[in-house]
Amino acid sequence: MLPPNTCDWGFPEPHEWSNDDDVVAAGADLAPTTLLYAYSHGMFPMYLGNRHRDLGWWSPVARGVIPLDGLRVTRSMKQSARKFTVTINQSFAEVMQQCASAHTEGQWITQEFIDAYCTLHALGHAHSVEVWNTDNRLIGGLYGVRINNFFAGESMFHLQRDASKVAVMHLVDAMNAAGMTLLDTQWCTDHLASLGCVEVPRAQYLELLAHSVTP
Structure with missing residues (x-):
C-alpha cells in the first residue's frame, strides 16, 4: 500500500479553488502517488475535453x-x-x-x-x-x-x-x-x-x- 499524502506535483490548495468551477487544476500525471494524493484531497482526473486531451483535476462544487x-x-x-x-x-x-x-x-x-x-x-x-x-x-x-x-x-x-x-x-x-x-x-x-x-x-x-x- 502507498501513502496517500506523497506527490511530486504542486496541486493548489482548496482555499485557492474557484467556487464557480468544477475544474481545480490541470496537468500532472496518472502515477499511483499522484492519484492517491488527488483522491485523498477531493480531486479526480478527467480530460478537459479540448483537442489536446489535457488532463484536468475535478472537484465538483456540488458533490x-x-x-x-x-x-x-x-x-x-x-x-x-x-x-x-x-x-x-x-x-x-x-x-x-x-x-x-x-x-x-x-x-x-x-x-x-x-x-x-x-x-x-x-x-x-x-x-x-x-x-x-x-x-x-x-x-x-x-x-x-x-x-x-x-x-x-x-x-x-x-x-x-x-x-x-x-x-x-x-x-x-x-x-x-x-x-x-x-x-x-x-x-x-x-x-x-x-x-x-x-x-x-x-x-x-x-x-x-x-x-x-x-x-
Whole structure:
C-alpha cells in the first residue's frame, strides 16, 4: 500500500479553488502517488475535453455521494440480485474496458486511464465489483478507488437491466460490513439519484473526506 499524502506535483490548495468551477487544476500525471494524493484531497482526473486531451483535476462544487444508510433498493433490484452472481476484484480490467465502451461520447476512459487504474488495482488501492448472469457472462459492474474508509466510485456499466444497480447494492453492503463511511459518486446524475444519491457542497464533502481517509 502507498501513502496517500506523497506527490511530486504542486496541486493548489482548496482555499485557492474557484467556487464557480468544477475544474481545480490541470496537468500532472496518472502515477499511483499522484492519484492517491488527488483522491485523498477531493480531486479526480478527467480530460478537459479540448483537442489536446489535457488532463484536468475535478472537484465538483456540488458533490454526489450515496449515504451508506440511504441506498434505495427497489423490488426489481432485489429480484435481479437473486438471479445474478456478484464478485469483487475478479475482472478489474474487463470492468474498466466495459465502462469505456459504455461511454463512447466524450470518451475519457482511454488506455492511459485503464493502465493507470490497473496499476492501482495491482497495488491494492483500486477495486471492482462484477455482476454475472447465469451463463457466466459479465453483464454489469463498477470500479473505483479506496483509501481507508473512503471509496471513490469512478464508473459503472450494465448490459442487462439492473446489473449496475446490483453492483452498487453489493458495494454498499461491503462498505457497511467493513465500517467504511463515505461513498463518492462525483456528480449526482438522475440514475444515481434514483439510488439515493444526494448532492453536498464542496466544503462539506471535504470535511467528510478528511474524516474518511484518516486511518
